[in-house]
Every structure is written in C-alpha cells, then in structure tokens.
Amino acid sequence: MAPFSRGFLPSFIKLLTRYPCRSRKESLCRFSGYAAQKQQQQQHQHQRGPGAPLPASVDAHGGVTVHHLPADVTEATFSELLRESVCVWRSEGRVAVWLRVPLCRSRLAEAAALQGFTYHHAVRDEAVLSLWMGDGESRLPNYATHQVGVAGAVVNQSNGKVLVVQDKNRAKNMWKFPGGLSNPSENIGDTAVREVFEETGVRSEFRSLLSIRQQHHHPGAFGNSDMYLICRLAPVTYDINFCKHECLRCEWMDLARLAKASDTAPITSRIAKLLLYGLETGFHNIDLSMEELPAVYTGLVYQIHHRTIPERYK
Known part of the structure; x- marks a missing residue:
C-alpha cells in the first residue's frame, strides 16, 4: 500500500475539526461513506453518459x-x-x-x-x-374497455338437472347459474369451475363454451362494457355446501322447469332451453369446443373456442 502524502493527515484532521462527530471513528466512517457515495455517483454518470435516456x-x-x-x-x-x-x-x-x-x-x-x-x-x-410521439392523433389503445363475467351451467346428464343459485342481498331474487368475474390471466373455463365451487361447494370440469353476451352501460362496471360467458360443466361431486355470504338458495333443478320458470332472467331461461336441446340431440350441436394453439408473438399458447370441425379439415 502506498504511504500517505505528508499533506494528507493535516487536511484530514482539519476535516474532522470542521465537521465534528461523536468520535473520530464515526468521522472516519462518515468520510469513507461520503467518498464511496461520490465515487458511485461518478461511475453511474459515466455509465449513463451525457444525454443518455432513462433505461427502457x-x-x-x-x-x-x-x-x-x-x-x-x-x-x-x-x-x-x-x-x-x-x-x-x-x-x-x-x-x-x-x-x-x-x-x-x-x-x-x-x-x-x-x-x-x-x-x-x-x-x-x-x-x-x-x-x-408519432404523427397525427394518438393511436395508443384504451385500457380495460370490458369486464368479463363467467358462469358455469353444471349439467347432470343422468337426470337432466342443472345447478342453480339465488344471489343474496338482491332486490329481486332470481335463479341463475353460479359465476363471477374472471381474474387476470385466468382462462374462462377455469373461472367457471372456480366460481361454481366457491358458491356451491360442487366440483366440476369444463366441457364447452355455450354463449357470449355483450352488454353496455352495465351497472357496477365503472363505465366499461360487460362480456358475460356461460360454460357447460360436468359435475365431479354432487353434494351442495353453498356459500351463505353470497347465496340465498342453491339446488339441482330440472332443466325443463328452469326453462319455464318465471323467477329467472331471460338469458338463464334461454340457456336452459339450449341445454335441453343438447340433451335431446347431442351436445355437439350446441357446444363451442376449446383448443389450444401456439401464440405467434409470445411463444406461449392461447385458447380458441369454436364449433368442432372434422379432423380432415384441420
């Protein structure tokens, strides 16, 4: 290690006198910390260079x-x-x-x-x-123009019954399929299965997409439009243990009864009739099947829903 110059010690003592601390040890620590911080700032400035942009x-x-x-x-x-x-x-x-x-x-x-x-x-x-910063008016996309709600129609094919609930704390209690809002990065089939279990205690498996409803000026959507999707699910368990915080009632109901019920929303009645048609003629007539395909830009996969096509066309 090179020896200190003769002028270093008097200068350092003068620094300690000008900026007194509780001890000379503390002064040394403060001086060393200041020097290290100054050196770090100089290195950062050198790396960034004059006019260099923010890291992006x-x-x-x-x-x-x-x-x-x-x-x-x-x-x-x-x-x-x-x-x-x-x-x-x-x-x-x-x-x-x-x-x-x-x-x-x-x-x-x-x-x-x-x-x-x-x-x-x-x-x-x-x-x-x-x-x-481009030419003309901004072409940046808007954010969150829609919210996505998903419901699950859990159909028991052996007896023609479907799982329905009545929401709690509603001015008018109507029978509906259990469901809720989809979480970020959650596939719609997973949303349907999760919401059904959280509301009814019944476990199920995704089978197909049945319908899509688009609605604007939806109350409670913070000015966004609303997409409401209904999926067909197959039950894995059958015992009901519904959430009393969200639901007033929950039961397995005959599809024929639900299709004609007066205490239900028009969309629930329509899907009940669609499911009756599927039971009688085969679900392939009503199902929008799901298939995973590779995404071009991200290297991941996405899910696409459409009517089934013959293998020779794929």
Whole structure:
C-alpha cells in the first residue's frame, strides 16, 4: 500500500475539526461513506453518459417502456432527465413512451404531466402514464374497455338437472347459474369451475363454451362494457355446501322447469332451453369446443373456442 502524502493527515484532521462527530471513528466512517457515495455517483454518470435516456425496453410497436424510475431522485432532476430522454427517443423514431410510476413515487407524475404525459391506467399500487410521439392523433389503445363475467351451467346428464343459485342481498331474487368475474390471466373455463365451487361447494370440469353476451352501460362496471360467458360443466361431486355470504338458495333443478320458470332472467331461461336441446340431440350441436394453439408473438399458447370441425379439415 502506498504511504500517505505528508499533506494528507493535516487536511484530514482539519476535516474532522470542521465537521465534528461523536468520535473520530464515526468521522472516519462518515468520510469513507461520503467518498464511496461520490465515487458511485461518478461511475453511474459515466455509465449513463451525457444525454443518455432513462433505461427502457423497446416494444414491437415502436414504443418504449420505463419500468423502473431512478431511486431518490428529486422532481427537478427527474424532470430534466425525462426531458433529455424524450429528446433521445424522438431522435430514434420512437412513437410512444410508457412510464410506470409506483404509488410511493407518485410525486414524479406531475413532472411527467408537465411534459405532456397523461394517465393511461392504474392498477393497485402503480399508475401507467403515456406520451404519444408519432404523427397525427394518438393511436395508443384504451385500457380495460370490458369486464368479463363467467358462469358455469353444471349439467347432470343422468337426470337432466342443472345447478342453480339465488344471489343474496338482491332486490329481486332470481335463479341463475353460479359465476363471477374472471381474474387476470385466468382462462374462462377455469373461472367457471372456480366460481361454481366457491358458491356451491360442487366440483366440476369444463366441457364447452355455450354463449357470449355483450352488454353496455352495465351497472357496477365503472363505465366499461360487460362480456358475460356461460360454460357447460360436468359435475365431479354432487353434494351442495353453498356459500351463505353470497347465496340465498342453491339446488339441482330440472332443466325443463328452469326453462319455464318465471323467477329467472331471460338469458338463464334461454340457456336452459339450449341445454335441453343438447340433451335431446347431442351436445355437439350446441357446444363451442376449446383448443389450444401456439401464440405467434409470445411463444406461449392461447385458447380458441369454436364449433368442432372434422379432423380432415384441420
């Protein structure tokens, strides 16, 4: 190790005198921490370089997404850094910027708004802001235009009965198929099976998609449109242990009775008649079967629902 220069010790003692601490050991620690922090900042500045943009990923549509904001940055510093970054992205021909701002850093959203960013959506503890930089009006897609509800019609083919419930705390209690809203990244068949079990205690298996209803101005959908899908399920268990928090009644009901019942919604009556037709002529006449196909862009798979086609056409 190289020896200290003759002028180092007097300078260090003068530093301790100017900034007194509880002990010289604490002073040394503070001095060492300051030096390390200064060196780290200089290295970071060197890596980023003059005019380098915020770290961001490029998507397939010509936009960039900033997933992580700099730690412990002030609004003024962030504003300048964001302005420099937008200039770089414009020069690179990027058409849009997506800025992910966690709730605990929401103070930085104002700095982004002053540069033209607007809120696109917010989920739990994170808001996403966007800036359109392409030609003409913004072509960025809207977010969450629909909510997806899924119900399961659990049919016992041996006796022609179907599982139905009446919701609790409704002004008018009507018989319906058990169901609820689909969770993010949840396939509709899985939603139907899960909701049926949570509401009735009956376990079931997915068989097919029966119908899709689209409805606008749906109450309780926060201004979004509503997609309501009904699946045909096969029972695995039959004993009912329904959720008393959600349901007033639950029973296995004859499809013929449900099709003619006055205390049910029109869509429930229609699906009951569809299921009767399937029982009499074969479910292949009413089922939209499900098949998994490879997704082009993600390398994963997706589910497609359609009427069954002969093998020679596949």
